[in-house]
Amino acid sequence: MAALSSPLRVCRGILKELRAIQGPTYKRSQAYNYIMEQFRKNKVTGERYCRAQQELNHDSHTYLCLLASTRTHMALHELYHSKGEASTKSAAAMVGLRLPTQPGGKGWEK
Amino acid sequence: MTTTMLRRLSRLHGRLGSVFSPVHMCARSQSSATAERKRFYQDVSISQGEGGLYEINLDRRKLKTPGGKLFTVPNEALAIAVATEWDAQRDTLKFYTMHLSTLCNTALDNPTQRDKDQMITAALKFLETDTVCYRVDEPNALVELQKNEWDPVLHWMEKRYDVKIGSSSSILGPEIPKATKDTFRQHLTSYNFWSLTGLEYVITQLKSVVLSMGMIDRHLTVEQAVLLSRLEEEYQIGFWGNVEWAHDYDMYELRARTAAGALFVHLASESSTVKRKLMQD
Numbered sequence: 001m002a003a004l005s006s007p008l009r010v011c012r013g014i015l016k017e018l019r020a021i022q023g024p025t026y027k028r029s030q031a032y033n034y035i036m037e038q039f040r041k042n043k044v045t046g047e048r049y050c051r052a053q054q055e056l057n058h059d060s061h062t063y064l065c066l067l068a069s070t071r072t073h074m075a076l077h078e079l080y081h082s083k084g085e086a087s088t089k090s091a092a093a094m095v096g097l098r099l100p101t102q103p104g105g106k107g108w109e110k
Numbered sequence: 111m112t113t114t115m116l117r118r119l120s121r122l123h124g125r126l127g128s129v130f131s132p133v134h135m136c137a138r139s140q141s142s143a144t145a146e147r148k149r150f151y152q153d154v155s156i157s158q159g160e161g162g163l164y165e166i167n168l169d170r171r172k173l174k175t176p177g178g179k180l181f182t183v184p185n186e187a188l189a190i191a192v193a194t195e196w197d198a199q200r201d202t203l204k205f206y207t208m209h210l211s212t213l214c215n216t217a218l219d220n221p222t223q224r225d226k227d228q229m230i231t232a233a234l235k236f237l238e239t240d241t242v243c244y245r246v247d248e249p250n251a252l253v254e255l256q257k258n259e260w261d262p263v264l265h266w267m268e269k270r271y272d273v274k275i276g277s278s279s280s281i282l283g284p285e286i287p288k289a290t291k292d293t294f295r296q297h298l299t300s301y302n303f304w305s306l307t308g309l310e311y312v313i314t315q316l317k318s319v320v321l322s323m324g325m326i327d328r329h330l331t332v333e334q335a336v337l338l339s340r341l342e343e344e345y346q347i348g349f350w351g352n353v354e355w356a357h358d359y360d361m362y363e364l365r366a367r368t369a370a371g372a373l374f375v376h377l378a379s380e381s382s383t384v385k386r387k388l389m390q391d
Contacts, residue, residue, distance in 0.1 A: 021198040030156065031194045034187065058328040059376055063191070065332040066369035070198075070207050073362040080355035 010060045011039050017067035146202040154197040156189040164189035168196065177219035184304070188214070188377040209370030217307040217378075229306045230298045233313055234291050237275070238283055241318040241339060245279040252345050259341055266329060267320050271297065275320070294319075301379060308374035315339075315367045325372055332369045336361065 014035055019026045026032055042056050092099055151168035159165045163182035166173040166189065173181040173196075183189045188210070195208045205212070224232075237243075242260045246252055260277070268275055273290040301309065312322045316339040325335040337344060340361065347357055 018194070021194065029194070029197070030190050031197075034190050055328060055376075058331070059373065062332055062369050062372050062376070065365055066209070066373060069362045069365035069369060070209070073359065073366050074204065074207055076355065076359045076362060080359065 005061075007039065007043075007057055007060065010057070010064050011035070013064045014060065014067065017064065017071065020071060021067070148202055149199050151196075154193045156186070156193050158186075166193055166196065175215045175218045177215075177221070179218055181214065181218065183214055185377060185380065187380075188374070191373065191377070207366070209367055210374060213308055213311060213370060213374045216311075217304045226299070226303055226306055229310050230295055233298060233306075233310055233319060234294055236313050236317075237286050237291070237294070237319045240275075240284075240320055241316070242320040243275060243277045243284040245277050246342070247279050252342060255345055256341060259338055263320060263324050263330070263338065267323060270327065270329075301375075304378035305375045308371045308378060312368055312371035312375070315364060315371065325368070326375055332365060332372060336365050336368055340364070 015026070015032070018029065018031055018035070022029055038056065039060075042053050086094070089099055151171075153167075153169055155167045156164050157167055159180075159182065161182075163184060164186055166181055175181050183192065192210050192214060195211055199208075242264055245256050245260075264275060264277060267273075271290075271293055273293050274287055275290060276284045278284040298306065298309070309322060309326065312325070313319055316322050316325075316335060318339055321330065321335045321339055324330040325332060330338070343357070352358070
């Protein structure tokens with residue numbers, strides 16, 4: 001279908017994701033070495049349409065999509081779905097109410 | 111009763127009473143089903159074991175599947191990708207983000223005890239209710255959208271495999287001729303067990319055999335396949351608006367799972383050789 005964006009952009013994208021995962025030492029990871037090796041190995045081809053190259057191009061897009069969407073999904077999860085249930089006190093406070101108090105304490109409480 | 115027994119009873123009553131009092135409910139859910147495991151390892155590395163299979167090492171220990179088997183993968187690329195997933199975990203292990211590891215575990219343990227034939231049958235059954243073949247009658251804009259977006263993929267698939275699939279807007283779905291199913295069965299049998307595991311996963315996620323095959327055959331990208339799978343949802347979002355904590359959340363999760371499945375299928379079925387061309391003057 002539509003043409004895929006250039007391998008350079010995909011490579012940069014993957015490295016950006018690896019850096020987000022591993023921090024400043026990402027260049028020493030095995031993933032980094034493998035990715036760079038694959039990109040370098042398949043850069044040059046004598047044929048005009050090299051099927052292996054196209055296949056690896058698609059695979060690299062797939063991996064970039066995997067890394068980027070996992071990270072985004074986790075970020076959205078942290079943002080919206082991680083806080084669990086609020087206590088009744090804070091739930092009431094959200095709408096400006098307070099829990100009822102009984103000055104003498106409830107009969108069965110300490 | 112003695113006073114000590116009474117005191118003990120009242121203390122017990124007090125403790126029980128406090129559990130039932132709503133004010134003491136914790137902010138975080140306390141069920142053991144969501145008990146979080148902390149990251150217990152520093153380094154993740156891979157090593158090649160016997161039979162040329164790759165293993166994952168967390169510090170010194172070898173990773174095992176939930177079923178207790180040794181975690182082995184057939185090639186280096188998949189091993190590195192799985193290792194990266196484990197390395198990406200920070201304080202707690204979030205297994206729901208480790209899609210490749212989950213797929214490997216499923217393929218290794220085979221908890222549902224199925225063989226290739228059963229998986230192929232299940233995959234082909236999905237064809238009868240394939241998203242791409244199931245059309246609406248109205249609203250008109252959605253009908254047009256489905257025609258413009260889904261018909262090209264359907265035609266590509268029909269041409270590529272020399273089969274007839276067709277689409278339908280009746281509630282029963284399209285009639286898939288037996289010849290079509292036989293052709294697909296023959297094609298799917300050429301995949302190994304691991305690839306079929308991944309393929310079935312993708313089909314379940316995208317709810318479509320056509321889109322899954324289109325993506326596995328590298329005709330569609332993951333983003334395109336996900337978009338086509340969610341076509342009606344995207345249409346409604348365009349009409350009514352987007353809700354980030356639901357729509358985007360679902361879309362990114364679907365993308366992550368589909369990408370993991372696609373990568374799993376490709377890596378499990380690859381065999382790379384390096385051919386050197388001789389210099390010719």
